[in-house]
Structure formats: structure tokens, C-alpha cells
Amino acid sequence: MLKFEVHKREKNTMARLGLLQTSHGTIETPVFMPVGTQATVKAMTPDELKDIGAKIILSNTYHLYLRPGHELIEKAGGLHKFMSWNGSILTDSGGFQIFSLNKLRNISEDGVEFISHLDGSRHFIGPEENMRIQNALGADIIMAFDECVPYPADYDYVKNSMELTLKWAKRCKESHKRPDEQALFGIVQGGTYRDLREESARRTVDLDFPGYAIGGLSVGEEKELMYEVIEYTTPLLPFDKPRYLMGVGSPDALIEGVIRGIDMFDCVLPTRIARNGTVMTSHGKLVIRNAEYAEDFRPLDEECDCYACRNFSRAYIRHLFKAGEILAARLATIHNLYFLMKLMEKIRQAIKEDRLLEFRKEFFTKYGYVY
Amino acid sequence: MLKFEVHKREKNTMARLGLLQTSHGTIETPVFMPVGTQATVKAMTPDELKDIGAKIILSNTYHLYLRPGHELIEKAGGLHKFMSWNGSILTDSGGFQIFSLNKLRNISEDGVEFISHLDGSRHFIGPEENMRIQNALGADIIMAFDECVPYPADYDYVKNSMELTLKWAKRCKESHKRPDEQALFGIVQGGTYRDLREESARRTVDLDFPGYAIGGLSVGEEKELMYEVIEYTTPLLPFDKPRYLMGVGSPDALIEGVIRGIDMFDCVLPTRIARNGTVMTSHGKLVIRNAEYAEDFRPLDEECDCYACRNFSRAYIRHLFKAGEILAARLATIHNLYFLMKLMEKIRQAIKEDRLLEFRKEFFTKYGYVY
Numbered sequence: 001m002l003k004f005e006v007h008k009r010e011k012n013t014m015a016r017l018g019l020l021q022t023s024h025g026t027i028e029t030p031v032f033m034p035v036g037t038q039a040t041v042k043a044m045t046p047d048e049l050k051d052i053g054a055k056i057i058l059s060n061t062y063h064l065y066l067r068p069g070h071e072l073i074e075k076a077g078g079l080h081k082f083m084s085w086n087g088s089i090l091t092d093s094g095g096f097q098i099f100s101l102n103k104l105r106n107i108s109e110d111g112v113e114f115i116s117h118l119d120g121s122r123h124f125i126g127p128e129e130n131m132r133i134q135n136a137l138g139a140d141i142i143m144a145f146d147e148c149v150p151y152p153a154d155y156d157y158v159k160n161s162m163e164l165t166l167k168w169a170k171r172c173k174e175s176h177k178r179p180d181e182q183a184l185f186g187i188v189q190g191g192t193y194r195d196l197r198e199e200s201a202r203r204t205v206d207l208d209f210p211g212y213a214i215g216g217l218s219v220g221e222e223k224e225l226m227y228e229v230i231e232y233t234t235p236l237l238p239f240d241k242p243r244y245l246m247g248v249g250s251p252d253a254l255i256e257g258v259i260r261g262i263d264m265f266d267c268v269l270p271t272r273i274a275r276n277g278t279v280m281t282s283h284g285k286l287v288i289r290n291a292e293y294a295e296d297f298r299p300l301d302e303e304c305d306c307y308a309c310r311n312f313s314r315a316y317i318r319h320l321f322k323a324g325e326i327l328a329a330r331l332a333t334i335h336n337l338y339f340l341m342k343l344m345e346k347i348r349q350a351i352k353e354d355r356l357l358e359f360r361k362e363f364f365t366k367y368g369y370v371y
Numbered sequence: 372m373l374k375f376e377v378h379k380r381e382k383n384t385m386a387r388l389g390l391l392q393t394s395h396g397t398i399e400t401p402v403f404m405p406v407g408t409q410a411t412v413k414a415m416t417p418d419e420l421k422d423i424g425a426k427i428i429l430s431n432t433y434h435l436y437l438r439p440g441h442e443l444i445e446k447a448g449g450l451h452k453f454m455s456w457n458g459s460i461l462t463d464s465g466g467f468q469i470f471s472l473n474k475l476r477n478i479s480e481d482g483v484e485f486i487s488h489l490d491g492s493r494h495f496i497g498p499e500e501n502m503r504i505q506n507a508l509g510a511d512i513i514m515a516f517d518e519c520v521p522y523p524a525d526y527d528y529v530k531n532s533m534e535l536t537l538k539w540a541k542r543c544k545e546s547h548k549r550p551d552e553q554a555l556f557g558i559v560q561g562g563t564y565r566d567l568r569e570e571s572a573r574r575t576v577d578l579d580f581p582g583y584a585i586g587g588l589s590v591g592e593e594k595e596l597m598y599e600v601i602e603y604t605t606p607l608l609p610f611d612k613p614r615y616l617m618g619v620g621s622p623d624a625l626i627e628g629v630i631r632g633i634d635m636f637d638c639v640l641p642t643r644i645a646r647n648g649t650v651m652t653s654h655g656k657l658v659i660r661n662a663e664y665a666e667d668f669r670p671l672d673e674e675c676d677c678y679a680c681r682n683f684s685r686a687y688i689r690h691l692f693k694a695g696e697i698l699a700a701r702l703a704t705i706h707n708l709y710f711l712m713k714l715m716e717k718i719r720q721a722i723k724e725d726r727l728l729e730f731r732k733e734f735f736t737k738y739g740y741v742y
Binding site: 038039040042043044045046047063067068072075076082083084294295297307311312313315316319320322323325326327329330 | 409411413414415416417418434438439443446447453454455666668678682683684686687690691693694696697698700701
């Protein structure tokens with residue numbers, strides 16, 4: 001079950017405030033979804049995710065299918081129970097990961113044959129197999145199996161791929177066994193070709209899904225080009241359905257995406273850079289290993305009240321990174337996710353007050369963007 | 372400041388119940404101290420340590436001296452503040468780590484010259500330098516700088532080493548600058564030679580310290596031999612002072628140590644084996660990576676109510692280990708430390724009820740020891 005309601009449109013942009021309801025809770029949109037690739041948001045417990053305000057997380061079908069296997073997770077009572085997360089979950093289709101395998105896969109009309117990155121074993125997944133896997137995992141929102149084309153790609157390749165994705169979307173819808181419990185979202189493809197994006201949007205909407213994603217962006221193209229694609233795609237999506245921009249999570253892209261009418265985002269960025277020692281602050285990124293922080297006893301971000309910032313100094317966290325301690329990754333991860341959760345809260349507040357463009361300017365000025 | 376009071380002796384053994392008071396809190400003894408080598412108990416936050424009932428932790432002078440340096444920690448306001456732990460702390464002297472360097476060190480009457488395992492830089496630490504470092508770190512309990520002899524070692528070597536440790540103990544006491552704030556413990560050495568242990572105990576006690584450790588055990592000798600040494604050493608230590616057995620933390624050795632009159636223990640064992648995927652349970656050790664747990668949806672220990680056992684299955688934790696996830700180390704660490712904290716609680720209860728020998732039998736029968 002999925003309900004979505006837009007309860008406010010911002011005056012000067014395409015941004016909107018919404019409430020997304022699943023059987024695991026109600027989510028205020030626009031929302032950022034932390035990524036828990038292997039049934040865990042790296043370095044975090046479910047309790048900590050709740051503490052920072054996360055209501056919905058994303059998990060990766062490709063990874064879970066290979067390890068520990070969707071049958072095991074089904075036996076465990078589904079993904080929520082397996083990982084002890086009683087908030088909402090969205091699973092991707094695994095398409096992005098499978099198509100990133102490059103030479104290790106073989107596409108046909110039926111589906112994709114690919115070789116596991118873990119043990120070299122051979123696998124085949126088509127739309128029907130994909131739905132079976134996502135039905136077994138049991139997420140609240142599941143994604144149609146699509147081909148994610150790389151950037152750049154020539155027109156004919158993107159057009160043919162879009163046709164394949166549309167056929168697969170239809171087959172996903174037809175083979176989806178738990179439509180009352182799991183909402184299946186369609187995915188708009190079409191690369192950076194406006195006519196293909198528009199055609200993909202129209203024909204995906206014709207298939208009638210409870211939500212729509214924009215896929216195939218943030219794959220190497222310039223950000224300005226990405227924003228342009230979003231800007232001409234969202235108007236073609238139904239106003240009363242959630243819109244999800246896949247794989248995007250930098251602070252600037254979150255703001256720009258919301259301005260162009262996006263409701264949902266996910267990205268490994270905040271958690272991945274955290275483990276490498278880069279934290280987001282209200283004054284831009286900070287590389288904590290740098291020598292300048294060795295005797296800096298201020299928190300990571302003086303305006304932040306996350307657990308890491310309330311209790312530890314830059315000098316201490318730098319020491320933890322230099323010493324290779326697990327707590328380093330934990331504190332930086334908590335901080336970065338909290339930073340994005342707070343950013344989304346501020347964005348929602350700015351929409352409420354019809355001052356999103358002013359907020360963007362204030363945020364970027366401080367964050368260190370010339371805008 | 373340090374106060375210690377024995378408020379109950381067990382009827383059938385040398386075990387006792389005590390209260391150890393530092394300016395950072397009151398600790399019920401016998402107590403197990405989790406080890407936070409590099410100013411963090413690996414994989415744990417200070418809040419989590421508090422949650423599992425830890426009141427005192429140990430940190431390593433050798434590691435902190437090399438990185439981030441005791442001056443930095445002093446500037447941060449001391450170790451408690453640096454790591455955001457407001458419970459009690461004991462720092463070892465670093466002797467054990469320095470003498471474990473083998474060929475990288477050179478002992479003289481003055482002290483030890485050694486080469487850092489981190490960057491090959493040369494260092495010299497004698498008793499005076501050691502006190503300066505531990506005074507800067509600011510732990511509630513600090514340890515005299517001793518030579519920890521390997522096992523086996525011949526009589527003359529151990530005798531000479533004992534003499535050196537006694538001279539250094541005196542010099543530590545004389546150069547200790549914060550005796551009102553930090554309690555300096557003496558360390559009994561003497562290897563496994565009864566006359567040397569007895570002489571070391573008598574002459575260390577003559578120097579008059581607020582607490583005494585038994586060092587140089589659990590370094591390769593048979594456990595029965597270790598128990599024997601403890602058994603003839605503790606009666607020579609003052610009844611009204613805390614007794615600390617260094618580097619010991621297996622469940623069986625904790626029980627046997629308490630029976631022989633030990634009040635304090637520390638060991639990296641529970642946290643180290645946790646990160647390798649071995650957990651302690653009431654039915655013995657469990658290697659969670661084993662295939663037999665792949666579809667085992669029970670908690671690590673069905674009698675445990677730690678955070679890991681309340682929320683996650685063996686199958687899930689096994690998956691986390693196989694997938695190399697940080698949460699694996701976190702959950703196993705929480706569980707193992709909680710297991711030892713609960714064990715010490717049960718030991719204290721058994722002392723209270725004068726049934727420690729019965730408790731030992733019950734525990735070992737279940738844990739899988741023939742006893």
C-alpha cells in the first residue's frame with residue numbers, strides 16, 4: 001500500500017511538499033533515502049538511522065540477490081525483519097549494478113545474463129525474475145527492471161534501450177505478484193536526448209505506475225545538463241505521483257532537484273565519502289585527515305548538533321582516521337547523513353515559506369559555491 | 372583520588388566484593404575493564420560502553436604516546452575529554468607493548484630505547500618519561516613502568532628484570548606529579564618462579580602503592596601455572612588494596628582469578644575475537660561465519676538481552692561478516708563485552724551469596740568445559 005499527497009506547491013519553483021505513506025510509516029517529501037546496499041546502511045544501526053530522522057532507506061537488489069540470496073531473506077520474514085528496520089524500504093531493480101558490469105553481461109530481449117562480481121558464477125535476470133526477487137525481499141517500494149545506459153551513448157543505442165526498458169516495464173507490471181503490498185515504480189530513461197526522455201516519460205506514464213523515477217542521470221554528464229533533463233521531464237510526470245531522482249545526493253543537486261519538482265533521492269555519496277574521511281559542513285566539505293585539523297578542538301561543523309558534533313572534536317576524529325579505527329567511519333557517517341537529513345528539513349521549511357530560491361542562495365553562499 | 376573498600380569476603384574462596392571509587396565514579400569489583408587501545412574501545416561509542424554497564428576502561432600509553440601524542444591529548448584537556456568518556460580510565464605504562472617489540476628495543480638501567488612500529492622513529496622512555504606521559508594523559512589509575520619478561524625465561528634473567536622493575540617502581544613513585552588525582556599502581560613481576568614472585572610482591576608492597584597489579588602472566592604459560600602463581604601471590608598483597616590481574620579476560624580465567632582474590636581484569640580478547648567473528652555465548656564460543664548459521668534465525672545467545680541479541684539473528688550477523696560490513700564488528704563487539712559484563716555481575720552475585728564454587732561449576736558445565 002502506498003499513498004501520496006502533495007499538500008503544498010512552492011510559489012516560485014516546481015518544488016512541492018508531500019506525504020508519502022507506506023505500511024511502515026509516513027514520510028515527508030522531498031526526502032533523501034540513505035543507502036543500505038547489503039541490508040545495512042554502512043556503519044549504522046537501525047536505531048541510529050531512526051535517531052537521525054531517516055524514515056525510508058534504499059537497498060540493492062543485485063547485491064542481496066547474490067548474497068545472502070532473496071530466498072534466505074524471504075525465509076527470515078523479509079528484508080525489514082532480516083535487518084531489523086521497521087521504517088520503509090525501497091529496493092532498486094539491480095539494473096544499474098548489472099549494467100555497470102560492462103563486459104560481464106549479455107543483454108537480450110529476454111533479460112540479462114551476467115557474471116557475479118563475487119564468485120564468477122553465471123546468472124540470468126529478466127523482468128519476471130526481477131519481480132520474483134523483489135517480491136521476496138518485500139520492500140515497500142520496488143523498481144521496474146530497466147537498462148541504465150552509460151553517458152555518452154549515441155542516439156540509436158539510447159532509443160533502442162528505451163524501447164527495451166518500456167517492454168520490460170510492462171512485463172514487470174504484469175508479473176508483479178504483490179501490488180497491494182509493494183508499490184512498483186516505473187523508470188524514465190532516454191539519456192540526455194530530449195525527445196527520447198519525453199517519449200519515455202509519456203509511454204511510461206501510459207503504463208500507469210504509482211510512482212515514477214528518472215533514471216540514467218548522474219552517470220558522468222555535466223550537472224547543468226542533468227538539471228536541464230530533470231526540468232523538461234518532471235512536467236510530463238503526473239502531479240499527484242511521487243517523483244524519484246535515482247542516485248543523486250550531493251547537497252547542491254538535492255536543492256536543484258527539488259526546485260525542478262523531485263520528491264525522492266538516494267545516493268551512496270554521504271556514506272562513502274564519510275568512510276574516506278570527508279565530511280559535509282555548512283561551510284563546505286572538510287577533509288578531516290588534513291594536518292590543519294590535528295589540534296582543532298572544534299566539532300566537525302559548529303552549527304551541527306549530531307551525536308558526533310555534540311561529543312567529539314575534529315582533532316579526535318582525525319586521530320581515529322589516522323589510527324584506522326572503526327569509530328572514525330561511524331562518526332563521519334552519522335554526521336554526513338544527519339547533515340543531509342537536516343538539509344532536507346530546511347528545504348521543506350523553505351518550500352512551506354515560499355522562499356526556496358532565497359534558501360538556495362543563502363546555502364550556496366555559505367557552502368562555498370559561486371551562484 | 373582513589374578509595375577502595377572490601378565489603379564482603381566469600382566464605383569458601385579468596386574472592387571479595389569491593390567498591391573502587393575514582394573522581395569519575397564508583398566501580399563494583401571484581402570488574403572487567405574493556406580495552407580502548409587508541410583512545411577508543413574498537414567499534415564502540417562511549418554511550419554504548421555506558422549502556423552495557425562499563426564503568427572503567429583501559430587505554431594504552433605506548434599507542435597514545437606515539438599517536439596522537441600525549442601533548443596533544445593534554446591540550447585537549449586530557450584523555451577523558453579527548454575521547455568523550457566520563458567514566459574512569461586506567462592507563463597501562465606501555466611496558467608490555469615496548470617489550471613486545473623484541474629486536475626493536477634496547478634496555479638499560481635508565482629506561483628503554485625503542486623504534487616506533489608506526490614510522491621507525493627512535494624513542495626513549497624511562498620511569499620519569501613514563502610518568503610525564505601518563506600524567507599528561509590524566510587517567511584515574513596509572514601503572515608503574517615495568518619490564519614484562521617473556522615466558523619461558525631463565526631464573527637469572529627474571530631475577531635481574533625484577534630488580535630493574537623494583538628500581539623503576541620507586542622512580543615512578545618519586546617522579547609522579549599528580550598523586551592526588553591519579554592513583555599509581557605497583558606491578559608484581561617475577562615470572563613463574565615462586566620465590567621471585569614472593570620477593571617482588573613483598574618489596575613492591577614495601578614501596579606502598581594505592582593498588583597492585585600482577586603482571587607478566589597470560590604470556591604463553593599454561594593456565595594452571597598462571598592460577599598457581601596468582602594463588603600464592605595475592606595473599607602477599609594488602610587486603611585493603613585493589614588487585615589487578617593484567618591482560619586476562621577469558622571467561623574461565625576471570626572466574627578462576629576472582630576465586631584467587633583478584634579484583635580487576637582487562638583484556639583485548641572479547642573485542643578482538645568479535646571482529647574476527649567469534650562470539651561468547653552461555654554455551655561456549657560460536658564462530659558466526661560457519662555455514663551452519665546461514666539459516667539460523669535465533670540470536671547469537673538465546674539467554675542474552677544485549678542490543679545485538681534483541682534485534683538480530685545469527686543468519687543476519689553471519690551475512691554482515693561475509694559481506695565485510697562494519698555493523699558485523701559492531702554487533703559482535705557489543706555482544707562479547709556485554710557477555711563479560713554480565714558474567715562479572717553474576718560472579719559478584721555469587722560472591723554475595725557465598726556460592727562462587729557452585730556458580731563456577733554451573734557456568735563451566737554449560738559453557739562446555741570439563742571441570
